[in-house]
Amino acid sequence: MKALEQDIRKELDSLQDAGTYKRFNVLSSPQGPVVEMAGRGEVIVLSSNNYLGLAAHPAVIEAGIEGLRTYGAGTASVRFICGTFAPHLELERELAELSETEAALSYVSCWNANEAAIPTLADAQTVIVSDELNHASIIDAVRLSKPERKLVYKHSDMGELRDALGSCEKGQRKLILTDGVFSMEGDLAKLPDILELAREHDAIVLVDDSHGVGVVGETGRGVVEHFGVLGQVDVLTGTLGKALGGAAGGYVASTEEVCDLLQQRSRPQLFSNALPPTVACSALAAVRVLRAEPERVARLHENTRWFRAALREAGFDPLPGEAAIIPIIVGETARAIELSQKLLERGVFVTGFGYPVVPEGTARIRVQMSAALEPVHLERALEVFVEVGRESGLLT
Numbered sequence: 001m002k003a004l005e006q007d008i009r010k011e012l013d014s015l016q017d018a019g020t021y022k023r024f025n026v027l028s029s030p031q032g033p034v035v036e037m038a039g040r041g042e043v044i045v046l047s048s049n050n051y052l053g054l055a056a057h058p059a060v061i062e063a064g065i066e067g068l069r070t071y072g073a074g075t076a077s078v079r080f081i082c083g084t085f086a087p088h089l090e091l092e093r094e095l096a097e098l099s100e101t102e103a104a105l106s107y108v109s110c111w112n113a114n115e116a117a118i119p120t121l122a123d124a125q126t127v128i129v130s131d132e133l134n135h136a137s138i139i140d141a142v143r144l145s146k147p148e149r150k151l152v153y154k155h156s157d158m159g160e161l162r163d164a165l166g167s168c169e170k171g172q173r174k175l176i177l178t179d180g181v182f183s184m185e186g187d188l189a190k191l192p193d194i195l196e197l198a199r200e201h202d203a204i205v206l207v208d209d210s211h212g213v214g215v216v217g218e219t220g221r222g223v224v225e226h227f228g229v230l231g232q233v234d235v236l237t238g239t240l241g242k243a244l245g246g247a248a249g250g251y252v253a254s255t256e257e258v259c260d261l262l263q264q265r266s267r268p269q270l271f272s273n274a275l276p277p278t279v280a281c282s283a284l285a286a287v288r289v290l291r292a293e294p295e296r297v298a299r300l301h302e303n304t305r306w307f308r309a310a311l312r313e314a315g316f317d318p319l320p321g322e323a324a325i326i327p328i329i330v331g332e333t334a335r336a337i338e339l340s341q342k343l344l345e346r347g348v349f350v351t352g353f354g355y356p357v358v359p360e361g362t363a364r365i366r367v368q369m370s371a372a373l374e375p376v377h378l379e380r381a382l383e384v385f386v387e388v389g390r391e392s393g394l395l396t
């Protein structure tokens with residue numbers, strides 16, 4: 001065996017030994033409250049980003065099929081050459097309306113959107129100030145940026161954020177970066193405080209609300225709606241791969257000038273094919289369903305409230321939060337993986353997360369709610385949680 005393969009084999013073996021090696025579960029039905037999983041049959045899903053149940057919504061599917069017929073398989077081009085299709089513009093208009101911003105610009109993922117927006121907005125005089133628990137795509141986007149300084153503040157610690165901003169020079173561009181809903185904790189950014197500090201220090205705020213849009217706020221417009229600050233965040237980024245249809249894609253919503261600059265300068269926009277029109281069509285249909293059917297958001301809120309309370313009553317200690325992510329901390333990574341395996345053996349699909357996704361010793365099983373889940377699914381899932389919790393010693 002070549003040296004490279006030998007080194008890789010050692011690394012893979014160490015993942016196996018630590019019990020952290022990931023195996024893929026293969027699905028053969030659409031994403032939904034129950035899916036068909038290879039080798040297991042039907043399982044209840046408490047682990048997808050299909051927050052509103054739109055991944056298999058007939059209007060979303062039909063829009064994609066129609067888009068495929070009308071525009072073909074893809075763009076075969078980046079946006080600025082010949083890859084801009086009518087549905088891109090329509091989608092961007094509706095995303096801007098949803099976000100209450102002047103404009104929006106789509107990308108093939110929110111990962112791309114963050115890697116586009118952050119390095120483009122951080123010029124050589126900028127200070128970037130970022131929450132320590134921000135999503136990996138923000139962390140990598142910061143790595144790609146070349147600002148004057150990069151500062152990281154303790155998670156949601158407004159004192160540290162104030163000190164970081166206070167250490168900047170007057171007139172210097174300051175870019176605060178935060179998740180709207182933190183993906184591993186399920187808690188919300190302290191957005192009103194962040195906005196107040198930003199005003200005091202003349203800083204720009206970028207919020208990635210991938211887990212908030214479609215989920216948080218009375219009508220699902222995200223953390224900006226939840227906190228009553230629609231239209232007040234300078235730059236929003238979000239995904240089309242979660243509540244908004246679950247296919248793929250991301251976007252930046254901001255001013256005309258910011259979106260125009262990103263079209264001119266951001267590298268994922270300039271050097272990578274545009275979002276396939278079929279995906280844009282599906283996402284557009286998903287945005288329309290969200291706006292026309294706010295009762296889906298209400299159902300998601302009700303499911304989340306019910307399941308969180310039921311877990312507590314059963315003796316679990318989920319982290320508090322207002323989003324649809326309900327993490328239960330279990331300690332070591334191998335334990336989280338073992339628990340999720342036991343849940344799956346009994347037909348409930350919940351993912352365990354450990355190091356390096358979350359810090360060592362804080363491994364967790366992360367429940368994600370969906371409006372598509374019916375009481376019968378939630379009640380069965382709870383029964384299984386209690387059985388597995390007792391068996392593994394998590395519940396006494």
Ligand SMILES: Cc1ncc(COP(=O)(O)O)c(C=O)c1O
Binds near residue numbers: 183210211241250
């Ligand atoms: C906060 C946050 N930002 C960005 C992303 C990446 O989104 P996408 O799948 O569209 O690249 C995720 C996905 O997990 C996320 O949780």
